[in-house]
Amino acid sequence: MKVLVTGGSGFIGSHVVDQLVEAGHKPVIYDRLPSPFRDDIQTELGELSDLTMLELAMSGCDAVMHLAAAADVNEVAKMPVESEAANARGTLNVLEAARGAGVKRVIYASTIWVYTGESGERVDEESNLGMPNHLYTASKLAGEMYCRSYNELYDLEFTVLRFGIPYGPRARPAAVVPAFVGKAMDGQPLTVAGAGDQSRRFVYVEDLASGCVKALDPVAANRTYNLVSDSSVTILEIAELVQELVAPTGIEYTEQRTADYVGVEVSGVRAEEELGWTAETSFADGVSRYVEWRREDEALAPVSLQSSTAAVATKSISDAVLRVRKSTATALAYAVGSLAILTAYVIAIDSLGLPDAQVGTLAVTMSAALGVFLSIELLWSNPKTRTLSAITASLISAAFVFAVLTPWGHKMFHLATPSRSVIILTITGVALVIALASAGISLARRRGLIAEGARARA
Ligand SMILES: NC(=O)c1ccc[n+]([C@@H]2O[C@H](COP(=O)([O-])OP(=O)(O)OC[C@H]3O[C@@H](n4cnc5c(N)ncnc54)[C@H](O)[C@@H]3O)[C@@H](O)[C@H]2O)c1
Secondary structure (H helix, E strand, C coil), rough: CEEEEECCCHHHHHHHHHHHHHHHCCCEEEEECCCCCCCCEEEEEECCCCCCHHHHHHHHCCCEECCCCCCHHHHHHHHHHHHHHHHHHHHHHHHHHHHHCCCCCCEHHHHHHHCCCCCCCEEECCCCCCCCCCCCHHHHHHHHCCCCCCHHHHEEEEEEEEEEEECCCCCCCCHHHHHHHHHHHCCCCCCEEEECEEEEEEEEHHHHHHHHHCCCCCHHHCCCEEEECCCEEEHHHHHHHHHHCCCCCCEEEECCCCCCCCCCCEEEEEHHHHHCCCCCCCCHHHHHHHHHHHHHHHHHHHHHHHHHHHHHHHHHHHHHHHHHHHHHHHHHHHHHHHHHHHHHHHHHCCCCCCHHHHHHHHHHHHHHHHHHHHHHHHHHHHHHHHHHHHHHHHHHHHHHHHCCCCCCCCHHHHCCCCCHHHHHHHHHHHHHHHHHHHHHHHHHHHHHCCCCCCCCCC
């Protein structure tokens, strides 16, 4: 299957991409950033706000795994408007683009945080969901609701996956496992609140990714699944495990936070029964693999950057810069090549011995066609520049009509009414110029040089 993975450059998405490849599928990444982990996968750089770009990226896809989101609750709290736009309206755009592109199914990454309920209460996919407290959960829940609405209204299949708390290679440094491992590696003691008995259901990221791939199964159409492990781990157990695996740097106990929420107990039975999926990796094995990855990753980073967080971030940025340089070089090579082809075309026509006025008409027509094409192609799809697009295209068309089709224009610009052979040459030239421009724009768009508004919607 050809599967578009939004957020395929991120923590969980990158593992989903790996496992899709392993399972023989063809993933395509859609993300605002290039993947720091793979450069062998087709990548469409774009924003979730760019409906046109999303739809183009989905063309020919059988399914979409929608993971792109503002996924860090602290970031969401800092940037509520941008986060809502990404999580709620971004999901709406993904669904609308899928509808437009004729994609069969959208698989949506949600979270077990949508379960409210009493501490320790057992919940499953049929449990009633209360009103969410956090904007992150509210915006993720909005995405779930939009999936259902699109199924109801337009028959677009969905699968909602409510992820447990993921950990493993490539995790964000601020999460609890990476933070403890980072501290222990730096020789610092680990801090635990109260007795450290708050428990969480973690899920190893590669297990989670395999659950996403299993959700492509026809049985998962219009179903919701919790992807969680079947055992809980306390914060103290994590600290003790990290001490054992990394270094015995000691545990410091701080005051218990008031009424620390233990969390509901989420059942993963449905995923096991219907998808044959369980989180197979034990917590000890998963953390041990994470530590191994972290050591390898830090050993690969330049010596001056060995403080983990900076190393991960800088690696992504330098990879992105390298990509942009490569893209710019490709675009420049393309522009020079296209100009050479066009110059050769005009020189070839000039050598036919046609009168200058005829060649002038041909050149003016080709330029006008290019101008109208570019103003529509680059400006029309963005509502902010739509008026500008219409004005520019109209002005160029009016100037062309005046110059080429009226006797005054002919005189003023020394042009002639085209002969039959010049009309044929002009049509060929216009087709050539538009084909070259269109290929150039689509190349620039694929490389992320043009992110917004590239083609008018039908
Ligand atoms: N990490 C968790 O603890 C957790 C838990 C449950 C559910 N989830 C869900 O899983 C999904 C993936 O989470 P993650 O931890 O891999 O996050 P991540 O931040 O590592 O990856 C998200 C990716 O989406 C991209 N992205 C973000 N906003 C975008 C936008 N507006 N346009 C285009 N690309 C955009 C980012 O560049 C990034 O590559 C999210 O939907 C998240 O809500 C995460």
